[in-house]
Amino acid sequence: MPDTPLKQAQPLDISPRPSACPGLWRIVAARDGGICRVKLPGGALSAAQAEAVADAAERYAGGVIEATNRANLQIRGIGNEHAALVRYLLDAGLGPREAAGDDVRNLMLSPLAGLDPQRVLDTRPLAAQILALLENTPAFHQLSAKFAVQLDGGEALAMLDHPHDLWLSALTLDGEPWLGFGLASSPAAGPVLGAVRQERGLDLVRAVLEGFLAHARADQSRMRQVLESMPADTFVQSLALDLRRDPAVLGWRRARTPVSWLGRLAQSSGRALGVAPPLGRLTPAMLRGVARIAREWGDGSLRLTPWQSLVLPHLDEAWQPAAVAELAALGLLCADDQPLARLIACTGDSGCAKALADTKADARALAALLGPGAPASVHLSGCPRSCAAAHVAPATLLARAPGRYDLYLRDPHVPGFGLLRGSDLTLKDAGALLALQTEHLDD
Template structure:
């Protein structure tokens, strides 16, 4: 049986507060129509809900559905009937009946939370408590719609590079499970500020959010902005909890997740299947097809991932190949070796007024140029905002005009996309450079 959806708060409807960030209740205008973002509880989407999203995208929009880099879905090209779209999604249990509650549901888990063979902790019960706290605490509705949390159970399939306002990561010390935590960063950056016993995880989240709201000015919407003027040790010392901060905690480092996110994935019991829409964009038929496979060969659930992909858990190993054939026929990526699996691209100028190039179309062209030795991940961004990727990719092509890109290589010593390697390249020139062995790219 699939995991039960995390508890939804049912309260009277209210008008959305002002924000540029789309949500279920807040449909934001773009060049290709409105955008509605569906924030999924821990990335969980039931098969019947997937069918509802597909139907809503066809009925009220252009049929374009996107997987986001924080494990959510969004519908693009929405027409004039906003309320009809919202009502259809609410009827499928895809959000709370209050805009402010929906805004703060920014909690990222591994798509194999509760199933990953490497996990230290099944974080789903604590995740449900955190989401209920965020949705049901009126004061926390003051948080920015971008304020984000990560709960990491030590899974092998884990995105550890996305920055979060608060992250928590499970570890074992002295035969006990603890939650290490950090602020305005990610588990991969090594900046552990302390740890609490797992039983105090919810209290830690509450204390951090309350202290943030106590200290932050209206201009300080994110934790990193607050910490520019508030020493991090002062922030932690004021939490009012017994936080462990000895060397065993402060020197602990999260091991990198090394599990693939496409293809057959190992679970503690059975198998899962990782699939991805090309460049993060689903058709209604793709989503329905994934829902059908999840229902017929899995447990009736899908998990959205921060790689703009989906995981179908609890599929019998003997059924994996058949499921891959069915889903490949719909245009979904099912194997790591597929060229488009290595590329990420934003919406591009056809859908976004800020973009300087048709990044998605250019990514399809570029995919045919890249040999096996090219960077494992190449990001095409239409502008500096980097909407498609929350972390820095090994290689980034930043559009400067139609068909022209600047090439950056990731460099931990430099901000932004990294080191500028070449400027004003045609797509063919960019492809030729990326086809060079990595050591030559760095020359």
């Protein structure tokens, strides 16, 4: 891939504004080197782009690639060649050529958007419009690099628990698709604050973003902060939109269909395959292997998921057993009954100065101790920031020292991680306690 000149005169590792949140244009320092986050459009990635990420991780960094809980990729352990790395990724079509437009590309879709048999509508055309709006509207470049939008098409395979500053969810009213929306919450928790017809979805997003910028003080970077000083109904009424807010809308709740994101996945025509790198961490060989199978036995496309996994859509069913065997040989998880598929862990003290334990290594040790009664999702966090999980997991192990953790179980009546069930536990003690928590099986 040639290193072609870029239009920007500024150094490529300088963002238009400071932030601790990494991006394509902003390499953030960590204990194990720089971090570059590649924000993918709706999680979509071509096989060629996956290979470019693998090449870049080897050429300019230490070969560590992570799948994030917002369906993006990030490269860790980056050395001093920041400009060359960014140029390489830009040449692969992995971000905008204007730095200011990269921060705000925070739009999450279902990993099977447009393909899920349960979908109410195909969200991809509207998603493309929203991304163009965010990238190309200078006023919206003021938004925080963490300001997030979700577009939910009613799919069975959908992350419904991550909180977003704005979310839109498809519903059917009078036999037609509409888009309900909520603020500073998640589709699972609601509430729905109003709805517009499908074709007015872009107008709704524009109005909410403009309203946020109009009402937010300098110290308010997220929607939840604005709503602390302004009731949600007041904010909604300030929008210059014709919203439907009758009981059919305000009383609607997003239905949840339990479905695994690993193994064979249903799509409207054929099958997809879900695979996961253990604890969200990919090697270049893993990513190249997934890309090769997607090209040879699929349609050459991949999709990242908010479960730190990947989906290979349109995979030829006749070749799926061979694909699973090859991917498993690379170290990828292909079924949700594997213990590591139930664990989430942050970078830990090998890469983060704030972490109090080596959470990645501890998670691998804990996997061997988990019994069938343990929660479906256990999160090991090196510090209270909870970087690896965007919502509270059924069980959280919060590090307090190397190899020692406090155990919390999610409880809707208790803020934060939930109810403290054990303090200063060894991994063996934590595994024994987790095995007893049969009432917390569902995530």
